[in-house]
Amino acid sequence: MATDAVRRPGVWAAIDERFGLSDLAYSVPRHANTLPFSLGGISMVSLLILVLSGIVLTQFYHPMPEFANDSVRTMMPQFGLARLARGIHYWAAQVFLVTVLLHMIRIFLTASFKRPREANWVAGVLLLGISVALYFTGTVLKWDQEGFEALEHNLAIGHLLGGLWHWFAPSFSQAAPLLLRLYIAHIVVLPSAIFFVLIVHFWLIKKHGISPIPGNDGGEMLRFTSHLAHLAMYVAVLAGFILILTVLLPPVIGPAPVEGIEVTKPPWPFLPLFAVENWVGVPGLLWVSLAAFVMLALVPLLDRSPHTRPLQRRAALALGAVVVLTLVGLALLAWITKGAEHLGWLLSIWA
Amino acid sequence: MADVRTESAGEWLRTALIIAAAIGLAQASAGVALAHKGKLPTDALSLVRQAAALLAQDPKMTAEVKERLDAALKSRDPRGVNLAKVEQARSALASGDILATRRLLADAIVPVSAGTPAPSMPPSTSTTAGTMPMPPAASTPGSAEAVRPATAEQMAMMKMAEPLVSRYTGTLGESTTVLAGLVLVVAGLVMLRRGR
Numbered sequence: 001m002a003t004d005a006v007r008r009p010g011v012w013a014a015i016d017e018r019f020g021l022s023d024l025a026y027s028v029p030r031h032a033n034t035l036p037f038s039l040g041g042i043s044m045v046s047l048l049i050l051v052l053s054g055i056v057l058t059q060f061y062h063p064m065p066e067f068a069n070d071s072v073r074t075m076m077p078q079f080g081l082a083r084l085a086r087g088i089h090y091w092a093a094q095v096f097l098v099t100v101l102l103h104m105i106r107i108f109l110t111a112s113f114k115r116p117r118e119a120n121w122v123a124g125v126l127l128l129g130i131s132v133a134l135y136f137t138g139t140v141l142k143w144d145q146e147g148f149e150a151l152e153h154n155l156a157i158g159h160l161l162g163g164l165w166h167w168f169a170p171s172f173s174q175a176a177p178l179l180l181r182l183y184i185a186h187i188v189v190l191p192s193a194i195f196f197v198l199i200v201h202f203w204l205i206k207k208h209g210i211s212p213i214p215g216n217d218g219g220e221m222l223r224f225t226s227h228l229a230h231l232a233m234y235v236a237v238l239a240g241f242i243l244i245l246t247v248l249l250p251p252v253i254g255p256a257p258v259e260g261i262e263v264t265k266p267p268w269p270f271l272p273l274f275a276v277e278n279w280v281g282v283p284g285l286l287w288v289s290l291a292a293f294v295m296l297a298l299v300p301l302l303d304r305s306p307h308t309r310p311l312q313r314r315a316a317l318a319l320g321a322v323v324v325l326t327l328v329g330l331a332l333l334a335w336i337t338k339g340a341e342h343l344g345w346l347l348s349i350w351a
Numbered sequence: 352m353a354d355v356r357t358e359s360a361g362e363w364l365r366t367a368l369i370i371a372a373a374i375g376l377a378q379a380s381a382g383v384a385l386a387h388k389g390k391l392p393t394d395a396l397s398l399v400r401q402a403a404a405l406l407a408q409d410p411k412m413t414a415e416v417k418e419r420l421d422a423a424l425k426s427r428d429p430r431g432v433n434l435a436k437v438e439q440a441r442s443a444l445a446s447g448d449i450l451a452t453r454r455l456l457a458d459a460i461v462p463v464s465a466g467t468p469a470p471s472m473p474p475s476t477s478t479t480a481g482t483m484p485m486p487p488a489a490s491t492p493g494s495a496e497a498v499r500p501a502t503a504e505q506m507a508m509m510k511m512a513e514p515l516v517s518r519y520t521g522t523l524g525e526s527t528t529v530l531a532g533l534v535l536v537v538a539g540l541v542m543l544r545r546g547r
Contacts, residue, residue: 033546076517079524083517144514145408233542240535247525247532250517258404260392263412 024228027221032210033230036110039103041231042238046096047194049242053092054187056085061141063183068143069256076253087246093135095238097269100131108299108320111308112211118300120204123197125297130194132269137186139267143179144254146264151178156282214308265334272330278337391422396431396460398423402440403456407512410449417444433459457512 016022031037060082062071075082104124107113113121140147140154158165166172173181213219254264266274277285295302303316310317392398402419405412420441424434436459443451519525 073515076515079520079522079528084524084528145404230543230546233539233546236535236539236542238539240532240537240539243528243532243535247528248519252517253515255404255407255512255514258400260397261401261405261415263405263408 025223025225028210028224028227029212030220030222031213031216032227033222035234036102036106037210038231038234039099039106041227042234043096043099043103044198045231045235046092046099046238047198049092049239050089050096051191053085053089056081057089058187060085061183063141063180065143065177065179068141068179069253072142072144072253076250079247083250084246087250088242089138090251091242091245093138095242097131097135100128104128105320105324107211109310109317110211110214111303111313113300114303114306114308115300117204117208117211120201120208121300122297123201123204125293126197127194127201128296129293130190130197134186134190134194135267135269137182137190140179140182141186142253143257145257145261146254146266148257148259149262149264150266150270151182152262153277153282153285157286160283160286212308214310268331271334272327275330275334275337278334391419393426394428394430395423395426395434395437396428398426399432399437399456399459403453403460403512406449406453406456407514413444413449416452417441420444431460 060071060075062068072086075086107121107124136150136154140151155168158168167181168178265271273285273289276288280288303313305312307313392401398419402416402423405416405419420437423429423432423437424441436455440452440455440459443455
């Protein structure tokens, strides 16, 4: 016992000398441990859960169109590793996207995007874009009617963009079907991109520090390692809920796709766009999405005042609230109304 | 203070105008999409497959299903479809029996001798190959071959036309996972409470 006590610091010192782990004990403000300021960390852990469960799923999923839907179906009847991994992957994806969105709302509310953190806001918008792309490709991969119609929308948008989205054209590769290419995008290209941008994101957080609560620049500090330990507690709760949901509400796999019909509604992140599409058609889907992302990226330029307190930013906060309420309203509208056929023109062109 | 507020309001008014302009642009270009309407396929097999898929997704889409069944019955290319079953399916649909309609539509897609050419698939199939598996086509409605019991292939196809909803069945693995989840939730909440 005594020997262990003596040896442990020595072992720790040896490890620390080689890996520099004690550098992680830098100071962060105490409010970093609150839930709103931990949302980014929670989404990061969700992403790691997605990577691990995704690796397991690659052992069971068949990315060729002829077998994709059936390969997902074979995961589901009995509760085993495949169904567990798919359930965890599905629910972690929901948690990931929700926490990313809440994280961005928190950044906006606390004006954490302001000087000198503008570049990190733009990195965050990029991360949101890649996250949405990951969610989208994941939806297509299950290759049911919902996924198939999502891909048809993707093709329609590609058609609108002409040569810009040549990657989606059948002529791009005769040997590899689009589903296979989307699978590679989902498991290699987009994860690589997201981790690259995350490195930049984390570097900028380290460089500028965790943003203060508006109007409260001082305050107690704690070690970053203590923040990581606190984050682990949130993650335990999160992981517990994911496991419970995985068993009690396993994800559904829809029927194998049939061409030429539009009958499904998209998953919840795309419901506001679906409402827009019902209203103005596929071009509206494209332009509104592009406009939304450009506007989001431009937020630091549009709100350049140095003020961070809510009372000094009433116009900005009111406009932010209008945007969020509009998105929620559009999603609810899409949820309760019947979808319309949007791709008929595209199918006519193909025919 | 008032100047700051005015400046901030001005900036965000500008933002609101840009958003409005973007939405206006989207609306202006929307007419392009809405001006074109989709055409129904001409072969009965595609029409019946679409009708079955529509019913599987949303049993309320009876008008769209009826439109396709009517078109299938009038189609000049009835290969791969038992039209008598389609007729029965249309009657079942008219009487509101959705389950019977779905079963009859699954039965209407008939297996026939190999080597007979299938109705042409839409050109997009080359991009999106792997939609609902299609049996070999071409049969004469009412022939012995057309009314034989469903084969394993047909059964598999019917299964693929349904959503697969898994449920909690209380197996040891499921119960252990739920228990592990509960332990994690409780442990996390207790530690968070202590860590305040």
